[in-house]
Amino acid sequence: MVTVDRGEQLNEFEVEVECLMEALYLRWGYDFREYSRASLRRRVARYMSDNHFQRLCDLQHDLIRNKKRCVHFVRGLTVNVTDMFRDPKFYRVIREQVVPELRSHPFIKIWHAGCSTGEEAYSMSILLHEEGLGERAVIYATDINSQVLEQASKGVYHEKMLLAARENYGATGGSNRLDDFISVGYERFLIDPELKKNIVFTQHDLVTDQVFGEMQMVICRNVLIYFRRELQTKVLTLFHNSLDMGGFLGLGMKESLRSLPNSIRYKAIDESARVFQRVD
Amino acid sequence: MNQQECSSGLIKQVELVVIGASSGGLDVLITLLQHLPRHYQIPTVAVLHQRPNRSSGVPEMLAKYTHMKVQEPEDKQGIEAGNFYVAPPNYHLLIDNDRVFSLSLDAPLNFCRPSIDMAFESAAEVYGDKLVGCVLTGANSDGAEGVRYIKRYGGHVLVQDPAQATVDSMPRAAIAAAEVDEIIKIEQIAERLSLFAEGHQA
Numbered sequence A: 001m002v003t004v005d006r007g008e009q010l011n012e013f014e015v016e017v018e019c020l021m022e023a024l025y026l027r028w029g030y031d032f033r034e035y036s037r038a039s040l041r042r043r044v045a046r047y048m049s050d051n052h053f054q055r056l057c058d059l060q061h062d063l064i065r066n067k068k069r070c071v072h073f074v075r076g077l078t079v080n081v082t083d084m085f086r087d088p089k090f091y092r093v094i095r096e097q098v099v100p101e102l103r104s105h106p107f108i109k110i111w112h113a114g115c116s117t118g119e120e121a122y123s124m125s126i127l128l129h130e131e132g133l134g135e136r137a138v139i140y141a142t143d144i145n146s147q148v149l150e151q152a153s154k155g156v157y158h159e160k161m162l163l164a165a166r167e168n169y170g171a172t173g174g175s176n177r178l179d180d181f182i183s184v185g186y187e188r189f190l191i192d193p194e195l196k197k198n199i200v201f202t203q204h205d206l207v208t209d210q211v212f213g214e215m216q217m218v219i220c221r222n223v224l225i226y227f228r229r230e231l232q233t234k235v236l237t238l239f240h241n242s243l244d245m246g247g248f249l250g251l252g253m254k255e256s257l258r259s260l261p262n263s264i265r266y267k268a269i270d271e272s273a274r275v276f277q278r279v280d
Numbered sequence B: 001m002n003q004q005e006c007s008s009g010l011i012k013q014v015e016l017v018v019i020g021a022s023s024g025g026l027d028v029l030i031t032l033l034q035h036l037p038r039h040y041q042i043p044t045v046a047v048l049h050q051r052p053n054r055s056s057g058v059p060e061m062l063a064k065y066t067h068m069k070v071q072e073p074e075d076k077q078g079i080e081a082g083n084f085y086v087a088p089p090n091y092h093l094l095i096d097n098d099r100v101f102s103l104s105l106d107a108p109l110n111f112c113r114p115s116i117d118m119a120f121e122s123a124a125e126v127y128g129d130k131l132v133g134c135v136l137t138g139a140n141s142d143g144a145e146g147v148r149y150i151k152r153y154g155g156h157v158l159v160q161d162p163a164q165a166t167v168d169s170m171p172r173a174a175i176a177a178a179e180v181d182e183i184i185k186i187e188q189i190a191e192r193l194s195l196f197a198e199g200h201q202a
């Protein structure tokens, strides 16, 4: 059997993936060059087999010449799994420890970066309405993938997600029932249009786009896991620059501030729920 | 070749051990830990299929049986000697080229998240022939594809003897997928790993 000496050396496919990322950036400005390779390569391979490309160079040829193909490919590269009230503990900490501080603001701005199909933004909107802050808050919900944003702004989800959503909601310490905020029918459930009024869905690329200023809270969950540490540092700095002094940062349950530059400090509101507060 | 060195009794240089287990996996991991000697410090990753429950309690449970530090790794945490890592439920566990963990929420692979195949494959890509993969008891065929990968990159594969496994489909699938190096009982897997650990210290 031939064995490969790994060391620093990349194999043929790995080299081709590097070239492709460079090409996408040069041609269309999509910048995946600093994405974590382990999962990125797997998704490239997956896209090739789903779309019947035997060789990466054929895919690259097409991607350089065909914008539509590129948009399709970028959708294939991003992972859009999400849920209503995913990780109830996170929302419980927001409810119990962040909301009381938000009350002192006449106007509240929240940024959900990498919101995917919108469940997270609606969950927050429900929570804020319950706490009587709905009228005062604006939620900016952004993602790189325009297709998921379209879905998000509809606010319609499949009924099979409902069971978990109800259960999660129950565990967040809410005083109502989830069903007070949705209507169910035709195997779907629809978010109350009232909850949509203060959510703005727009496309935003965390790698290439600018800050969203003066936020009281930035929530970016399960997006940084797709980035290498250097890119995490850059994006965490972007969040820092988007946050008001004393503003809150919420991350995914397995994400940390380990990539934060030394010059920036946060206070942990709840370390295990990944809720932090900007202190300088 | 490393494999031959191994079977001829020379000690192979091992820098990471990855273990895949499913049904009955917790008990057999405990047996494994109980049989690992104190000098065993090779960083070890266990990918155990669990209910997609947030706080699994598995690390706390395993910690009672070992001198190693048992933890669920965070994203981009470095891989270090003396640690026994348990894949967090509901995420895929991958390894990046610079030897840090990288988590992902990609769709389940063959109904599994974490997927043993994905963890094995990415470990093989990074650690090449410095990797040992172990397939233990389990009720599906996750890990079989990963074992093929580990062998392609020159790593070493130990499979729990199907006769000893609580559920034998997973070890059997691994054995069918590639020429694995040894098919042995869990106590012998522990012995084998402690032998590798001597090479790791050197």
Ligand SMILES: C[S@@+](CC[C@H](N)C(=O)[O-])C[C@H]1O[C@@H](n2cnc3c(N)ncnc32)[C@H](O)[C@@H]1O
Residues within 6 Å of the ligand: A078, A079, A080, A081, A082, A083, A086, A113, A114, A115, A116, A117, A120, A142, A143, A144, A145, A148, A204, A205, A206, A207, A220, A221, A222, A223, A226, A252, B105
């Ligand atoms: C796994 S989803 C996370 C969804 C949600 N935040 C959650 O935790 O349930 C990751 C999202 O990040 C988005 N994403 C990936 N790269 C991005 C970038 N450069 N800028 C903005 N969003 C990005 C993807 O399109 C995807 O919707």
